[in-house]
Amino acid sequence: MDAVHSCFKDKLGQAVLPGDVFSFAVSAVEDSAVRAEKVICGPGLRRNGDEILVCKSGILRHKAPNLYWIDSQQKRYVPVKGESVIGIVTAKSGDIFKVDVGSSEQASLSYLAFEGATKRNRPNVQVGDLVYSQFIIANKDMEPELVCIDSCGRANGMGVFGADGLLFKVSLGLVRRLLVPQSEIVKDLEKIFPFEMVVGMNGRVWVKAKTVQQTLIVANLLDSCENMTAQQRQTLFKRVAEGSL
Amino acid sequence: MRETPLSNCERLFLLKAIEEKKRLDGRQAYDYRNIKITFGTDYGCCTVCLGKTRVLAQVSCELVPPKDSRPTEGIMFFNLELSSMASPGFQPSRKQSSELLVTLNRQLERCLRNSKCIDTESLCVVSGEKVWQIRVDVHVLNHDGNLMDAASIAAISALCHFRRPDVAIQGRDITVFSPEERDPVPLSIYHMPICVSFAFFQQGTYLLVDPCEKEELVMDGLLVIAMNKHREICSVQSSGGIMLLKDQVIRCSKIASVKVSEITELINKALENDRQVRKEGGKFGFAESIPKERITALKREQAPVEMKDIEETADEIVREAEAPSEAVHSPVIVATGTGQVGEGLQNTWGLEEEDAEEEFQGGMDGKEKKKGTVCVCVCVCVGCAGFTHETIVQLV
Amino acid sequence: MAGLELLSDQGYRLDGRRAAELRKVQARMGVFAQADGSAYIEQGNTRALAVVYGPHEVRGSRSKTLHDRAVINCQYSMATFSTAERKRRPHGDRKSSEMSLHLKQTFEAAVLTQLYPRSQIDIYVKILQSDGGNYSACVNAATLALVDAGIPMRDYVCACTAGFVEDTPLADLCHAEESGGGTTLALALLPRSENIALVQMDARLHQDHLDALMEAAMMACKGLSKVLDSVVRQHLQEVSVLTRE
Numbered sequence A: 001m002d003a004v005h006s007c008f009k010d011k012l013g014q015a016v017l018p019g020d021v022f023s024f025a026v027s028a029v030e031d032s033a034v035r036a037e038k039v040i041c042g043p044g045l046r047r048n049g050d051e052i053l054v055c056k057s058g059i060l061r062h063k064a065p066n067l068y069w070i071d072s073q074q075k076r077y078v079p080v081k082g083e084s085v086i087g088i089v090t091a092k093s094g095d096i097f098k099v100d101v102g103s104s105e106q107a108s109l110s111y112l113a114f115e116g117a118t119k120r121n122r123p124n125v126q127v128g129d130l131v132y133s134q135f136i137i138a139n140k141d142m143e144p145e146l147v148c149i150d151s152c153g154r155a156n157g158m159g160v161f162g163a164d165g166l167l168f169k170v171s172l173g174l175v176r177r178l179l180v181p182q183s184e185i186v187k188d189l190e191k192i193f194p195f196e197m198v199v200g201m202n203g204r205v206w207v208k209a210k211t212v213q214q215t216l217i218v219a220n221l222l223d224s225c226e227n228m229t230a231q232q233r234q235t236l237f238k239r240v241a242e243g244s245l
Numbered sequence B: 001m002r003e004t005p006l007s008n009c010e011r012l013f014l015l016k017a018i019e020e021k022k023r024l025d026g027r028q029a030y031d032y033r034n035i036k037i038t039f040g041t042d043y044g045c046c047t048v049c050l051g052k053t054r055v056l057a058q059v060s061c062e063l064v065p066p067k068d069s070r071p072t073e074g075i076m077f078f079n080l081e082l083s084s085m086a087s088p089g090f091q092p093s094r095k096q097s098s099e100l101l102v103t104l105n106r107q108l109e110r111c112l113r114n115s116k117c118i119d120t121e122s123l124c125v126v127s128g129e130k131v132w133q134i135r136v137d138v139h140v141l142n143h144d145g146n147l148m149d150a151a152s153i154a155a156i157s158a159l160c161h162f163r164r165p166d167v168a169i170q171g172r173d174i175t176v177f178s179p180e181e182r183d184p185v186p187l188s189i190y191h192m193p194i195c196v197s198f199a200f201f202q203q204g205t206y207l208l209v210d211p212c213e214k215e216e217l218v219m220d221g222l223l224v225i226a227m228n229k230h231r232e233i234c235s236v237q238s239s240g241g242i243m244l245l246k247d248q249v250i251r252c253s254k255i256a257s258v259k260v261s262e263i264t265e266l267i268n269k270a271l272e273n274d275r276q277v278r279k280e281g282g283k284f285g286f287a288e289s290i291p292k293e294r295i296t297a298l299k300r301e302q303a304p305v306e307m308k309d310i311e312e313t314a315d316e317i318v319r320e321a322e323a324p325s326e327a328v329h330s331p332v333i334v335a336t337g338t339g340q341v342g343e344g345l346q347n348t349w350g351l352e353e354e355d356a357e358e359e360f361q362g363g364m365d366g367k368e369k370k371k372g373t374v375c376v377c378v379c380v381c382v383g384c385a386g387f388t389h390e391t392i393v394q395l396v
Numbered sequence C: 001m002a003g004l005e006l007l008s009d010q011g012y013r014l015d016g017r018r019a020a021e022l023r024k025v026q027a028r029m030g031v032f033a034q035a036d037g038s039a040y041i042e043q044g045n046t047r048a049l050a051v052v053y054g055p056h057e058v059r060g061s062r063s064k065t066l067h068d069r070a071v072i073n074c075q076y077s078m079a080t081f082s083t084a085e086r087k088r089r090p091h092g093d094r095k096s097s098e099m100s101l102h103l104k105q106t107f108e109a110a111v112l113t114q115l116y117p118r119s120q121i122d123i124y125v126k127i128l129q130s131d132g133g134n135y136s137a138c139v140n141a142a143t144l145a146l147v148d149a150g151i152p153m154r155d156y157v158c159a160c161t162a163g164f165v166e167d168t169p170l171a172d173l174c175h176a177e178e179s180g181g182g183t184t185l186a187l188a189l190l191p192r193s194e195n196i197a198l199v200q201m202d203a204r205l206h207q208d209h210l211d212a213l214m215e216a217a218m219m220a221c222k223g224l225s226k227v228l229d230s231v232v233r234q235h236l237q238e239v240s241v242l243t244r245e
Helices: A002-009 A172-179 A184-192 A212-227 A230-242 B008-019 B099-114 B147-161 B213-218 B246-280 B310-320 B354-382 C094-110 C134-149 C207-243
Strands: A021-023 A045-048 A051-054 A058-063 A067-071 A084-093 A096-100 A107-110 A130-137 A145-147 A166-169 A195-199 A204-209 B035-039 B045-050 B053-064 B075-082 B124-126 B130-142 B167-170 B173-176 B194-201 B206-209 B221-227 B232-239 C025-029 C037-043 C046-056 C071-078 C120-129 C158-165 C168-171 C183-190 C195-206
Touching: A002 A021, A045 A067, A084 A107, A084 A204, A096 A130, A107 A130, A166 A212, A166 B008, A172 A184, A172 A195, A172 A212, A184 A212, A184 A230, A195 A212, A204 A212, A212 A230, A212 B008, B008 B206, B008 B213, B035 B147, B035 B246, B045 B147, B053 B147, B075 B099, B099 B147, B099 B221, B099 B232, B099 C094, B099 C195, B124 B167, B130 B147, B147 B194, B147 B246, B194 B213, B194 B246, B206 B246, B221 B246, B232 B246, B232 C094, B232 C207, B246 C195, B246 C207, C025 C134, C025 C207, C037 C134, C046 C134, C071 C094, C071 C134, C094 C120, C094 C134, C094 C195, C120 C134, C134 C158, C134 C183, C134 C207, C158 C207, C168 C207, C183 C207, C195 C207
Parallel strands: A107 A145, B075 B130, C071 C120
Antiparallel strands: A021 A051, A045 A051, A058 A067, A084 A096, A084 A130, A096 A107, A130 A145, A166 A204, A195 A204, B035 B045, B045 B053, B053 B130, B124 B130, B167 B173, B194 B206, B194 B221, B221 B232, B232 C195, C025 C037, C037 C046, C046 C120, C158 C168, C158 C183, C183 C195
């Protein structure tokens, strides 16, 4: 048990580079002590026989009991099944919408994949609209497909956006920090003034506040959170809340 | 590569913000972004950063026979390239020769050549046989709007910075001295024409100076006025099919004269700095101008965003706001495995199986809800690309 | 050309005109049977021919189709015999591409493209003899051709050049005056609403003179619009006489 975790432990929280190897030298002396253990390799780690190779540069992270992954910085999104993203509708062809999600290929979204949509009752989606949807098919061999309903057939918060609000792009790392359940950034932002926010895993964030000015402020603050430490961020937000910026 | 299309939501927001006189980065309607001019180690090499737009200009010279129609004048040649690294929409294929490329090139030529900012007669070495050909190459490195202004500033700064080799004529013999033998000679420049771009919105009602990329996508049309600091207009060009009124053009020219004098100051200061550094023998060039140990990408410059009356309006909003709708469940994650085509969509065929399905799904739902919060955290990270199947046994 | 006076002391120009006088304009509509609309115009010694096809299906790349407007496609070319020296490259060089672009923009503003979504209108202009004011002759010819083709427009588009010599604005420059080194301003105007569709100026001019120069160009355009108007009315009369029972 410890053999594996101890390999990782000294590199935990440190930056690793592609090509670093974690090998587990299992001594064949004591049979009783050798047990089969599960180690889940997250993104950035690949198994290669008995070794684990690092293939992305970033910080090694760990989540109990046995999950390891590399926290890397990336701007371009690769579709993964089950992730919710914000897409822009680019074309309507036949029965499907072509949606741009910022990846290598445009995803397709069937017009029946909306809540309450039937062959007669088409959803009201125009070219250029924003949709919040999740991937139902996303692998390297097929064109990605999106749906705006969950497996029960309910919209569950997904669908077409209204007309207001501002859409802007951030890096994937910031998006992950925003989507953490008790995200500090979101908590700090809430204290300033109320606003609506939708975060897509492809790096796109939609923000809407009561006035245009507030929307712009929130957008600029989120953009600047990218490279700030928690301390700097809190000072900045405090200054903003006092209205002195 | 295809560029990200502009959504209706962004377009509407931008137009609304412009009506309220607010810009995305907090500038005023007539403000320029931060201009940074740096020179390279060679004479005639200049980079201009206009906000995030980056443009590089290089001047070079060559001795050639002159044109037949003008035997006593030197030749000026301008070329602007849209590098593919500047924007995903710039394709390397020459066949397209996009509109933007033609417009920029022609505008640059008109601004610098027709205004006769360089004394071409002084470029003549032997009349009818040898003259200097000055070549200005401008490369666009990053496109964040307003390429025209950045290109014109870069071109004129590079021309002012450039030194051509000294030439001595004895009868029919021409000796060109290398930089080591004799100091190179600067070009004689009469004046510095600089382009100022005005973007029009809502059929000409609203006017912005120095549009950024998003604003350029939404604008109705563009007016480019090239002026020098002596308040002489060197070129006027309207494009984009807008309807202008004469007063608007006059007003723009007045704004342009103010901006141009500011920018000319900046250029002169940068040239002066560079000259000082070279004289004192200090280090100069691009490598010195890039700050070390500083984050350069994904960062935001300090932007002035209007903050008046935030507290009061915020309180007011909180008081008047309705209760927020229910929190949304986390999205359903299905275990990975082989292709799962068509799973999750609703059955639209018959109605008989509906009851059976509902029961089953009700059960599933209950289970997922409990694991809801935990799911999100793990899948957020695991969801990113590239993990092997074998090592994943079970997702929570 | 150094000694040539562009404006003599008595107020006469090189070809004997006064400062604000236009050259003689002659035009004919419906010169080709094949095209949907065509026109021929002579402005002094400058001769231009314009032909309009459309609105028709979008040819070439289908991706250029706009879902709510018509696409206007312009091509400008000069005949090889149009200038004093034989023109090596009649079209495809930068100047012609720029002219085509400007024409396209001018007419996109003037033609009611919302009436013909997903279609294309072609405008082909050729200069048969060039003696200054190429752009203006093209615009005037294209306006007449569009009127001949029956494509709805907001107003006539009239264009004219103006120059500045010794504090006096000159209207409708010929080639010698253009290349004499003075200022040249080309203006395309919708006369009734005084909206400027395109303004283009080269060479140095002091800011204070801009107003006077533009005013002169606008007066010239209005004068030209009257001439074009009379040509159209005459053509209509001829046609209606022939088709009347």
